[in-house]
Amino acid sequence: MSEAEGAIPARLPLRSDLIGEKPYGAPQLDVPVCLNVNENPYEPDPDVVQSIAARVAQIAHTLNRYPDREHVALRRAFSRYLASESAVALPVDQLWGANGSNEIMLQLFQAFGGPGRTALGCDPTYSMYPEYARDTFTTWKLAHRRPDFTLDVKATIMAIEKYQPSMVLITSPNNPTGTTLAMEDLETLLAVCDTAPVAGAGADAHPVLIVDEAYVEFRDPGTPSAVSLLAGHDNLAVSRTMSKAFAFAGARVGYVAASRGIIDSLRIVRMPYHLSAITQAAALAAFEHTDDQLRQVAHLRETRERTARWLARQTYRGTPLQVAPSASNFLLFGGSFDDRNRIFDELLARGVLIRVVGPEGWLRVCMGTDEEMERFREALVQVLRVVE
Ligand SMILES: Cc1ncc(COP(=O)(O)O)c(C=O)c1O
Structure with missing residues (x-):
């Protein structure tokens, strides 16, 4: 077309x-x-293709029914994957999937953005974020990175204080620059977000810090992922995708690891059966071949x-x-x-x-x-x- x-x-x-x-x-x-x-x-590889075809064939006779809207089997697969990839064990209720991390991010904006709310990004960064903000009537603000594209932590903290965002978005590795966020900088920002106020929300509310790790598997081996900080932070959400390193862009599968409260917030705004049975079957088949895919x-x-x-x-x-x-x-x-x-x-x-x-x-x-x-x-x- x-x-x-x-x-x-x-x-x-x-x-x-x-x-x-x-x-x-x-x-x-x-x-x-x-x-x-x-x-x-x-x-x-051809054997991955075959597994996908077999899994989809297996569920094809159920296509008159709606899929498992909680996609529990797939969330278990996310959990197993993160345990092996990032050495972090997470229960199913701290994981959530969607049609690409694009949809994950839109759900985060639907749940935590909205009229009267502000989301903060650190530019130059992924050019879709302002679109999620526009589509959810969220005000989009920026803190600028340094000339070498590393995160300017001081400027970001000042922007958090000034705009009182409900969401702070950091991409690591960043698109389009490839820059990573140092773990100590992430910990500093998490500590700020733990107590910072949110314009347009209740007095007890504090910003959600979202780390977009779409490209994280390409980081240097041994570098920790933001998922390793989930245990101590209920305001952290780490978005991942199968589209990049996992070689599965056409299937449209992204996921997020976060506190149970954040996942339950996304369950409120998701479409009733947002992940098709075919998508779930294909993703499960791909996870059976994680080593091949990576x-x-x-x-x-x-x-x-x-x-x-x-x-x-x-x-x-x-x-x-x-x-x-x-x-x-x-x-x-x-x-x-x-x-x-x-x-x-x-x-x-x-x-x-x-x-x-x-x-x-x-x-x-x-x-x-x-x-x-x-x-x-x-x-x-x-x-x-x-x-x-
Ligand atoms: C930083 C970043 N986040 C998220 C995405 C969306 O990926 P997907 O929706 O395919 O998971 C992209 C795609 O290019 C990206 O660059």
Whole structure:
């Protein structure tokens, strides 16, 4: 279907704050090398494909019935996964799944945002957050990261005091920069959120701190995840996804680990049967092959490090490219591109799709297969010569 957008006819009573808005999303183009949406480029192994097909076939005869709206079997699988991946044991009532972490985040906004409420993010960061805020009538405010994209803890605390948000969102590793949040900084912010007041809420309420860990499996081995702090903090929510390292973006499965109170809040706002029986079956099958699904993560990490070193050796108009240190499966590079759209277009003309995102002067590239990265490098060398 064409993505061309017509104006919404004036006779349709579209919400006035949505007039002129465009649907969010990176271009979905049919090009040889797609490095623009931070997917895992490796397809599932044939035995994983077979398990998914078998699991879905098993439940197909039940499709006249609604699915388990509490998706208990899948929440058990999340629990087993976090126990092995992050060495944190969580009961089912501290876990919750949805159609991608996009839906998790929307449910968090539906439960804790809303009219009269403010959500605070730390930019540059994931560009969907303002959309969740808009869609839930939540005011969106920003604390700015430092020039090297690390979190400015002091500025963030000042913003918490100034805006009195009900939600504080921190992405780690951050998109589009790849920057991680230090555990001591997270602990500092959790302590602030433990007592900070919330505008538009009762006197006893304090902000929920949400750590979006969509890319966390790409972090350096041995680095703790925010889930390790859940035990002492009932105002912490850690959002995860199967879309990235787990190579399952097409299935749309995200989840959140949090206190029981936060999970029960999400259960109030969720759609009655939000996770289809097919989605649940497919995700259970994928978790049976966790090692296979994650097999390429170490290789993608190496690809990232190799690509970062290579990019830092390239020059744009005589100046070496900057590369933001990344713990994710993508790199933000450039820093001094005075016409990044031209570089994007020239790469696209050579069959390589990356992303114009983040601060002016930068571009983001996601790690592909070895062959795709070779195509990217060849194309970028040519483009940097053309734009000299
Ligand atoms: C930081 C971050 N959070 C969440 C998501 C959403 O992922 P999904 O809805 O596929 O789980 C993305 C996707 O790119 C992301 O970059």
